Amino acid sequence: MGSVLSDEKQQQVIALGRLGWSLRRIEAAMGVRRETASGYLKAAGVGVRPPRRWGKTKPANEGTTEVGPAGEASSSGAKPANEGTTDAAPRSRAAVRHMRASIVAPYVDLVQQRLEVGRNARAVYEELVDTQGYTGSYISVRRFVRTLRDSQGPEAKAVIHTAPGEEAQMDYGEGPMVRHLETGKYRRTRMFVLTLGYSRKSVRLLCWKSSSRTWAQLHEEAFRRLGGVARTVVLDNLREGVLAADVYEPALNPLFRDVLAHYGATALPARVRHPDRKGKVESAVGHAQRTPLKGLRFECPLRLSGMAQALEARLLQAQAEKLAPLDFLSALVNDELTRRSDSFIQRRLKQGAFRDAGKTLDGFDFDFNKKMNRRLVFELATGGFVERREDALFLGPPGTGKSHIAQAIGRAVIQSQGHRVLYREAHHLLEELAESSLEGTRRQKLDALTSAPLLVIDDRGMRKLPATAAEDLLELIMHRYEKASTLITSNRPVEDWGKLLGDNAAVAAMLDRLLHHAHVVQFGPRSWRTKGAMELRSAESAG
Known part of the structure; x- marks a missing residue:
């Protein structure tokens, strides 16, 4: 070598x-x-x-x-x-x-x-x-x-055979990029897939984000498209379906459990880190990601549920009245616009958190207190003061209808202008601000209250206010001054606010900004509650 x-x-x-x-x-x-x-x-x-x-x-x-x-x-x-x-x-x-x-x-x-x-x-x-x-x-x-x-060679896997209608498997996967309707930017969607165990027929639905309600709605839509429900439902241990994973007694999400019980189905959560139990839906998710959706972007889909709901009735109408195609299409478009408008108003009313969302001006008797400036009330109901970023102040004794009119105006502004309106009782509002200070989220809370075009503050209840009430209200009014409208109701005249809130300087600064562009409405003098009590006693005496 x-x-x-x-x-x-x-x-x-x-x-x-x-x-x-x-x-x-x-x-x-x-x-x-x-x-x-x-x-x-x-x-x-x-x-x-x-x-x-x-x-x-x-x-x-x-x-x-x-x-x-x-x-x-x-x-x-x-x-x-x-x-x-x-x-x-x-x-x-x-x-x-x-x-x-x-x-x-x-x-x-x-x-x-x-x-x-x-x-x-x-x-x-x-x-x-x-x-x-x-x-x-x-x-x-x-x-x-x-x-x-x-x-x-590959590891041997058990093949799960199921009878027709016996089992369905579902899972979430990463969906395609879709242009968001509000922001105009492409956002990643989530893809819900439900696959039948016997035929492997799948339903694929897209959503922007998930929640317990969305999870339940996706199941209902999948059941509707398939025309039936499987006896058992195999799912992953995500929070929308399973609150606590366990081999023997998993804790199901109450909403999801009730939905399955309504349709007569039973949930079978897969074991943690054992995706092979629902391999059929895993394969369906992977196929959708690799084949039809790979590398593609989509525009925001049109949701024409109003047309879909009215289509059958409009078809019968078109056959009976021999409608022209243009008239038939016009009727469907009107149905869709009406549904969207109704949904938008209901969504705004829910966001407003009104105590009595059904209060309207039609249900108020203006003749009971004839001295009240009803012309100004109806002017406020048009929403013009919100467009001009002006404020309103309702003053008067308890029981004279201030809360009724305030909520009715908030509802009218939503219906006529589509603005976002927030309703808060004064003591609840001040408690929220105090708690946000302790939790370190005061800035986020003030931003949320300031962004609403109309904020209704109702002093209903006359409860004891926190020590920082004057400072909190002043900061809120300063944030909203000439940027958004504020409507406040009060049982006390403005001269007593300093004594009520315990800080004359802060109250003076707040009233200076509040009254600068404010519409003041005086209520009373008679109380609706007193009238009702007197009528009840009269009826009892007559009886």
Whole structure:
């Protein structure tokens, strides 16, 4: 041999030779001369033979020692060793040959055991170094683990067979990018998928964000599209469906539980980190992401539920009255616009948090207190003062209808202008501001109250106010001054506000801004509650 190599380098040369590397390749990779490498390969019983170079061979200058079936060396057929290759087995057995030649091969049983319990190549390598005295590289372990896994084939999985109508599986996945209707920007959607266990028929629905209510509505829509409900529903352990995951007694979300009970279905949450139990819907989610939705963006879909609800009735009308196509389409468009307007108003009323959302001006008897400026009240109901960012102040004794008119004007502003209106009772408002200061969310609370075009503050209840009431109200009025409208009702004249709130300076600054562009309406003097009590006593006396 030309030189003496270390034991580790000798093992590497022999391993590469058994992998079928040529002497030139070994020399380029390890810096070992071909003659030296050839000597070690011969000593280890690894056969060398010349490469097939266009069908020509050079005169033999060294013999070879190819391994025969019995493992004995054969000296027949001398071949040049300086350009030889080291193929120890046919190409079809490359994986097996690699495993036998690897420096990790002596530890194959240990590696196999660790892979069966789910450990990865890095963990196996560290254990071999720490406990087995392994001196090879991590790359060798990783290559050996990959080859071992490939030779074993895919892990066997149980196939779940279900009868028709027996089971449905559902899950969320990442949906496509869709342009948002309000912001005009593309946003990532969430994709709800429900797959039947027998036929694998799937329903795919998109939503912007998820909640317990959205989760329940998506199930109802999927059931409607399928025309029926499966007896069992297999789902993941997300919060919209399962509050607490448990193998034996999972705690279902009450809303989701009630929806399934209404349709006669039973929920079967999958075990944590066991997605194979709902592999059919997992496959459906992956197919939608990889095939029809891959790389695509969509505009915001039109939701024509008003047309859909009225379509059947309009078709019957068109047949009976022989409507022209344009008239038929016009009727459907009007139905859709009406539905959207009604939904918008209901949404605004819900956001307003009115105590009595049904209060209207039609239900108020203006003749009971004839001195009240009813013209100004109806002017305020048009919403013009909100457009001009002016304020309003309702003053008068208790029971004279201030809260009724204030809520009726708030409702009228929503219906006529579509503005967002917030209704708060004074003590509740001040308690919210005090609690937000303790929780560190005061800025967010003030921003939410300031952003509403109309804020109605009703002093209903005459409860004791917090010590910081004057400062809180002043800060709120300052934030809203000439930026949004504020309507305040009070049982006390403005002269008593300083004494009521306990801070004359803060009250003076607040009234200076509030009364600058304010419409003042005086209520009374007679009380509706007193009138009702007197009428009741009169009726009892007459009886």
